[in-house]
Every structure is written in C-alpha cells, then in structure tokens.
Amino acid sequence: MSRKENTIRKSYRRRKILSRFMPLLALLLLFLSFLLAVEKKGYRTDLYLKIIFNETAVLAVVATGAIFIFTLGSFDISLGAATLFSATLGILTYMESQSVFLMIFVIFISGILCSLTSSLLASFFRIPAFVTTVAMMSVLTAVSTQIITSRGGALGGISIPSGLLKPLDTPYFKLLLMALYIGIAVFIFNFTKIGRRQKFIGANPLCAKLTGIRASRYTIIAFAMAGLGVGLGAFLTLIYTPSVTSGTAGSIGMNIIVAIVFGGMPISGGADSKIYAALIGGFSYTLLNNTLKILIEGNAGYGISQMVSALFFLLLVFITSMNYRSEQLPR
Amino acid sequence: MKKNLRNILSIALSCTLLIGALASCGGNGEPSAEKNQNVSGKNKENPATAEGGGEDRAFEAFKTGVLVADVSGEEALAFRDYYENYIAEQYPIEFLYSEQLEDAASERSAIEKFAAQGCKAIISFSGSDRARQIESCEENKLYYAVASGMLDDKQYEEHKDSPYFVAQIGPSMETEYNAGREMGKYFLEQGAEKIALYGAFIPNPMHVYRAAGVLSGLGLSYGGSDDKDAVAGQIFQDQGIKLEKVSGDQAELAAYFQGYGDTTTDELNAAIQAEPDAFISVGMATTFFTQQLNTSAVPFSDIDSFTSGNRKAMEEGELTYLAGKYSSSVGPVIAAVINAVNGHPLRNEDGSALSVSQDYQVASDLESFDRYFKADRGSSPIYDKNLLDQMIGQDTDLETFTKLVHNPA
Numbered sequence: 178m179s180r181k182e183n184t185i186r187k188s189y190r191r192r193k194i195l196s197r198f199m200p201l202l203a204l205l206l207l208f209l210s211f212l213l214a215v216e217k218k219g220y221r222t223d224l225y226l227k228i229i230f231n232e233t234a235v236l237a238v239v240a241t242g243a244i245f246i247f248t249l250g251s252f253d254i255s256l257g258a259a260t261l262f263s264a265t266l267g268i269l270t271y272m273e274s275q276s277v278f279l280m281i282f283v284i285f286i287s288g289i290l291c292s293l294t295s296s297l298l299a300s301f302f303r304i305p306a307f308v309t310t311v312a313m314m315s316v317l318t319a320v321s322t323q324i325i326t327s328r329g330g331a332l333g334g335i336s337i338p339s340g341l342l343k344p345l346d347t348p349y350f351k352l353l354l355m356a357l358y359i360g361i362a363v364f365i366f367n368f369t370k371i372g373r374r375q376k377f378i379g380a381n382p383l384c385a386k387l388t389g390i391r392a393s394r395y396t397i398i399a400f401a402m403a404g405l406g407v408g409l410g411a412f413l414t415l416i417y418t419p420s421v422t423s424g425t426a427g428s429i430g431m432n433i434i435v436a437i438v439f440g441g442m443p444i445s446g447g448a449d450s451k452i453y454a455a456l457i458g459g460f461s462y463t464l465l466n467n468t469l470k471i472l473i474e475g476n477a478g479y480g481i482s483q484m485v486s487a488l489f490f491l492l493l494v495f496i497t498s499m500n501y502r503s504e505q506l507p508r
Numbered sequence: 509m510k511k512n513l514r515n516i517l518s519i520a521l522s523c524t525l526l527i528g529a530l531a532s533c534g535g536n537g538e539p540s541a542e543k544n545q546n547v548s549g550k551n552k553e554n555p556a557t558a559e560g561g562g563e564d565r566a567f568e569a570f571k572t573g574v575l576v577a578d579v580s581g582e583e584a585l586a587f588r589d590y591y592e593n594y595i596a597e598q599y600p601i602e603f604l605y606s607e608q609l610e611d612a613a614s615e616r617s618a619i620e621k622f623a624a625q626g627c628k629a630i631i632s633f634s635g636s637d638r639a640r641q642i643e644s645c646e647e648n649k650l651y652y653a654v655a656s657g658m659l660d661d662k663q664y665e666e667h668k669d670s671p672y673f674v675a676q677i678g679p680s681m682e683t684e685y686n687a688g689r690e691m692g693k694y695f696l697e698q699g700a701e702k703i704a705l706y707g708a709f710i711p712n713p714m715h716v717y718r719a720a721g722v723l724s725g726l727g728l729s730y731g732g733s734d735d736k737d738a739v740a741g742q743i744f745q746d747q748g749i750k751l752e753k754v755s756g757d758q759a760e761l762a763a764y765f766q767g768y769g770d771t772t773t774d775e776l777n778a779a780i781q782a783e784p785d786a787f788i789s790v791g792m793a794t795t796f797f798t799q800q801l802n803t804s805a806v807p808f809s810d811i812d813s814f815t816s817g818n819r820k821a822m823e824e825g826e827l828t829y830l831a832g833k834y835s836s837s838v839g840p841v842i843a844a845v846i847n848a849v850n851g852h853p854l855r856n857e858d859g860s861a862l863s864v865s866q867d868y869q870v871a872s873d874l875e876s877f878d879r880y881f882k883a884d885r886g887s888s889p890i891y892d893k894n895l896l897d898q899m900i901g902q903d904t905d906l907e908t909f910t911k912l913v914h915n916p917a
Contacts, residue, residue: 224624
C-alpha cells in the first residue's frame with residue numbers, strides 16, 4: 178500500500194470516527210449546557226428533566242420509524258398528520274366502544290395503514306413517495322379536523338377520560354415502550370438483510386436493482402416500520418394528554434427532519450444511515466431549544482432558538498455531506 | 509481533508525463556546541425561586557407589601573405563568589402590556605409568558621415548565637384543553653385561573669371544586685352568541701338588508717357561536733333552525749356557513765368567507781363586489797382587512813378590542829360597530845389569583861371556583877369608543893390599583909367582586 182493510499186485511508190477513518198461520535202458529543206455538551214442553564218436560573222432540575230423526556234418521547238419514536246424511509250433516500254412529511262389521525266381515530270373508537278384495547282389496536286393499525294397508503298400510492302402511480310406523503314398530509318389533517326370539530330363542538334377537541342391512561346403516564350412505562358420499539362428497529366436495521374438492503378437502495382438504487390433487490394418491497398417495509406412508530410407516537414401522545422385538537426402533533430413532521438439530522442443521519446440516506454440518530458437527535462434538539470429558551474427570556478427566546486436550530490441544522494448537513502464531496506464510496 | 513477537519517472542529521468549538529457563553533451570561537445568579545420568595549417582578553422597591561383600600565396588607569411576592577395561544581395579536585399584546593407594565597409595577601408579581609401554544613401537549617409542557625421555574629399560579633389565555641390544564645396545575649400544586657374565556661359547562665362542573673381552580677372570568681359561549689346577535693341586530697336596525705359575513709377561524713368555538721349569534725340577530729335561520737345550539741352544531745358540522753342553508757325574510761346573506769390564506773383577498777373582493785349594505789366580521793377583520801374595507805366604503809363591524817388601530821378605523825374609516833375588550837379587562841382575574849396565593853381565595857358560596865361572565869363593551873361611534881379606549885390607557889387603566897384593591901384581601905366579598913367585574917365604573 179502506497180504512502181498516499183495510507184494517508185487517504187487514515188483521513189477517511191478519522192472522518193468516520195468524527196461523524197460517528199460527533200452527534201453523541203454534541204448531545205453531551207448540550208446536556209451539560211442545559212444543566213448549567215437550569216442551575217444558574219435556580220429552576221427545578223428534576224422537573225425540567227421530566228419535561229425534556231416527555232417532549233422528546235413522541236418525537237424520538239416517530240423519527241426512529243422515519244429513519245427507515247430516510248435511509249431509502251426518500252422522506253415522509255405526513256408523519257405528524259398521521260400521528261394526529263391515529264390519535265383521533267383512537268379516541269373516536271373509545272367514544273363508540275368504551276374499549277381501551279380496541280382503541281390501542283385502532284391507533285396502531287391506522288398508523289401503519291396511513292403510512293402504507295403513501296407507499297402503495299407511490300408504487301401504483303410510479304411517483305416518488307415523498308410526493309404522495311405531501312398529499313396524504315393534507316388529506317389526513319383535513320379528515321382529522323373534520324372529525325375533531327364535528328364531534329368536539331364547543332370544546333374544540335375530543336378526548337378520552339383523563340384517568341383512562343393516567344396510570345401509564347410514568348417515565349418507566351414510556352421508557353419501556355420506547356426501548357421495545359427502538360430495540361426492534363435497531364435489530365431490523367443493523368442485524369437483518371432488510372436494513373442492509375435498505376441502505377444499499379438508498380446509496381445506489383440502480384446498483385441495488387441490478388443486484389436483484391426489489392426496491393418496492395423494502396419501501397413497503399420501511400413505511401410499515403414508520404407506521405408502527407406513528408402508532409406508538411399517537412399512543413404516547415394520548416398518555417401525555419388524553420385529548421386531541423386540530424393542532425395536535427402539528428410540528429412533528431418538520432421536527433423529525435431536524436432531529437434525525439441532529440443525530441448524524443445523512444439527509445440523503447444510504448449506507449451511512451444510523452438508526453439511533455433519531456434518539457440522539459431528538460434529545461439534542463429538545464435540549465437545544467429548551468436551553469436557549471431558558472437563557473433568552475421573553476418573546477425573543479423562541480425566535481432565537483429557531484434560528485440557532487437552523488444554524489446547527491445547516492452545519493450538520495454540511496458535515497454529513499462531506500462524504501459525497503470527497504468522491505469516495507462510503508465503506 | 510485536514511483543512512476540512514480543522515474547519516469542522518473550529519465551527520464545533522465556536523458553537524460550544526457560544527452555548528457556554530450564553531449559559532454563563534444568561535443566569536442572573538439569583539438563588540432558586542423555591543428557596544427565595546423575594547419579589548421578581550418590577551415592584552422591587554416594595555417587594556413584600558402592597559397597600560390599598562386604606563389598610564396595610566402584606567402580599568406574598570410570587571411568579572405567575574401565563575399560557576398564551578396568540579403572541580402577536582393587538583389584543584394579546586395589550587393584555588400583556590397591562591400585566592407587565594402596570595400590574596407588575598403595582599403588585600409584587602412577575603409574569604412569565606409561554607411561547608405560542610398550539611395543542612394540549614404544549615399547554616401541559618408549559619405548565620410544568622412554569623412549575624419548574626417557581627411559579628405559584630397560572631393564568632390561561634389558551635384553550636386547547638382547559639380541563640387538562642387544571643389537572644396539570646393540580647399535579648404541580650399551582651393555582652389556576654382562566655382569563656378572557658370560560659370552560660365548557662360540563663368541564664366546569666367536573667373541576668369547580670378543585671382547590672387549585674381559582675376562577676374563570678371572561679366571555680362565556682352565551683356571551684359570544686349574544687355579542688354576535690347584538691351586532692346582527694344593530695345592522696338590521698340600521699336598515700341593512702344585504703350582508704357580507706366573515707367567519708374568521710370557524711370551527712374555533714368562539715367564532716362559531718358569534719356567527720350563530722349574527723345569523724340570529726339578522727333574523728336568519730340556518731338549516732331550518734333558529735335554536736342557538738342547533739345552529740352552532742350545524743356550523744361545527746359544516747366547518748363554516750353554507751349560503752344555501754341560510755334563510756330568512758329580514759336580511760339576505762350575500763357573501764360569506766372565512767380563514768386567512770392565499771385566496772382570502774379574492775374572497776374579500778368578491779364579497780365587496782356583491783355590494784353589501786354591511787360587512788360583519790366575527791373576529792380578526794380589523795387585523796386583516798381594515799384598509800380594503802375602508803376604501804370599499806362598506807360599513808363594517810368586528811369583535812375585537814379597543815386599540816388605537818381600531819380607533820383610527822372608526823374615526824377615519826368605515827368601522828361602525830365594535831364589540832370589544834379593553835386591555836385591563838383581564839385585571840379581575842389577577843385579583844382573584846392574588847387572593848388565592850395569599851391564602852384567602854374568593855370562592856362561590858358553595859365553595860366552587862369563581863365563575864363570572866364578562867360582557868363585551870360596545871362602541872358604535874367615536875364617543876362610545878373613547879369611553880373605553882381613553883379611559884384605559886397605560887398608567888391609568890380602568891382596572892387600576894384603587895379598583896383592584898377593592899377586589900383583593902380577605903375583606904372582599906363575592907358580591908363586591910362580581911359587581912366590580914360587571915361594572916368597573
């Protein structure tokens with residue numbers, strides 16, 4: 178091996194290590210900054226940690242499902258609307274049947290169906306999946322709003338009895354659900370051919386096709402996993418607040434994209450996709466927003482935190498896109 | 509490649525330093541709010557006491573969290589100005605505002621943040637799920653009051669006995685309906701026959717009831733019904749008003765539109781081209797359409813607040829009727845909160861949380877407009893310290909409090 182090749186190999190390894198550990202390092206720094214800010218202000222750390230966990234839980238599970246779609250080089254902007262729709266149908270089911278089990282079943286099934294519909298439409302019409310997700314977002318939001326306003330009337334929302342899921346509103350139960358789902362996702366993504374082939378399709382669809390991999394099959398699996406995440410996200414939403422309004426989960430769609438990029442996921446998917454990016458990025462994003470809002474009081478806090486998040490987003494996209502500019506195939 | 513690495517590391521380091529610097533500068537070094545009950549509002553020179561009503565009364569300094577769904581509207585800003593620049597000067601209270609809240613989850617999260625920041629009470633201007641707001645306040649042992657609105661009757665019955673639920677003071681849905689009805693009646697009495705109606709953000713419940721009231725005031729039925737709840741129910745179902753379902757002899761609904769988006773200007777122009785005798789809005793028209801309506805020479809009305817912008821529209825433009833709130837109308841709710849935090853909450857005779865419906869004030873000319881606008885300015889609001897002191901303290905009774913809510917003058 179020539180000296181030049183050796184140098185290239187070393188620099189590539191350094192870059193890989195940096196891109197692998199940078200999100201984790203950033204999360205650690207953000208966590209320390211957050212603790213420092215809370216301590217400086219004399220606020221209650223225990224309550225704030227609980228808030229961070231609750232704010233991240235739904236985002237992290239829905240975004241973990243979305244990683245499967247992003248890995249394919251596609252994206253789904255309808256996940257927030259699908260979460261609202263699943264939660265709405267779940268509440269509607271409970272209102273009609275008074276059955277908690279049926280409600281949970283409907284929440285998960287509707288989440289998966291919403292997501293699968295996008296991919297099936299894309300396959301049927303032979304158009305990019307993200308195009309159908311844009312249409313799905315409008316349809317799901319409109320249908321949910323119609324149900325909520327017609328059934329909610331003057332309340333402006335629909336709800337289940339607040340005590341119904343209250344016993345489940347504990348960090349341990351939510352952690353258990355998250356661990357279960359993320360564990361399954363990690364297993365499929367890292368230890369089965371499904372994950373490997375999805376990365377292959379995302380990195381080079383033509384090559385994958387010539388190797389005999391059917392992209393449509395793996396697209397459907399990706400959307401099904403995302404749908405499962407949507408169902409779990411909707412369920413966690415109802416555990417936290419047992420009511421939905423037309424604004425419920427409204428910001429999730431965009432936050433998912435920001436969170437997974439914060440977690441070190443390349444925006445174009447492919448071989449460097451990381452399933453844990455959603456978890457790391459979700460917490461990083463929530464910590465960054467909350468730290469800035471604590472530090473910058475008043476109306477300006479919100480605006481500045483959005484601007485800083487945008488800057489971080491651009492910076493991370495810049496870093497993760499370096500592989501493509503280096504003209505080297507990812508290894 | 510080394511250059512790239514250097515760039516990345518320097519950017520990362522800069523970001524870290526930026527956050528570190530913000531973290532260092534942001535803190536004011538104050539000890540925990542839990543440990544320190546000193547004043548954190550503007551009334552720092554007299555932190556622990558406030559005098560009024562001819563007697564010395566000691567008030568505990570405390571922080572109050574304010575939940576808001578609107579952070580930029582003229583009315584919302586006027587309320588905020590009154591709290592932060594008048595109330596915080598007169599009483600040892602610091603107001604912490606939430607960001608714009610869009611759903612029940614963000615409301616709960618905001619309440620928990622206020623609890624973590626050492627607040628003792630929450631005042632809510634946000635209505636995604638008020639029942640859940642009360643439950644979150646109970647969990648975090650925070651007093652809770654609704655300003656400028658009310659809970660649904662069923663929700664109120666469910667939560668009225670909670671010791672943390674202090675009061676709800678604001679227009680009820682009945683009041684919203686009546687405000688719309690009076691507005692409709694006004695134009696009917698003025699001889700208007702052809703009406704254009706703006707439904708604002710239907711299916712927002714407040715706007716639905718106002719719109720149902722307008723139809724009633726104009727003598728119109730909707731879907732064959734005149735009943736308040738039936739009409740409101742149909743509007744909820746339809747997500748708006750369908751012109752073909754409107755019928756009546758006294759007036760004609762010539763145009764209807766709602767919302768604000770890409771097609772709104774076209775819809776407004778179409779409504780104006782229908783040559784209505786009046787343009788009735790159930791909210792937000794003075795924010796969105798004042799200029800166009802003034803140039804159209806169509807008399808218009810709105811349910812909004814007594815602001816300088818609306819005064820100008822009434823003086824120089826075509827605004828002929830305004831049902832509104834004035835900025836200090838949110839004063840009584842803070843009086844109720846002060847009482848609760850200081851250990852002598854004012855409650856109904858049966859021990860339930862205070863529930864007082866606050867009517868809109870109506871102006872149909874500049875003189876009546878100024879009665880609320882000029883009398884409710886900056887350092888001399890209608891609910892000034894003298895008036896509020898009559899509502900604060902253990903000697904205050906329910907009758908006096910309610911009377912002053914209904915008639916501050």
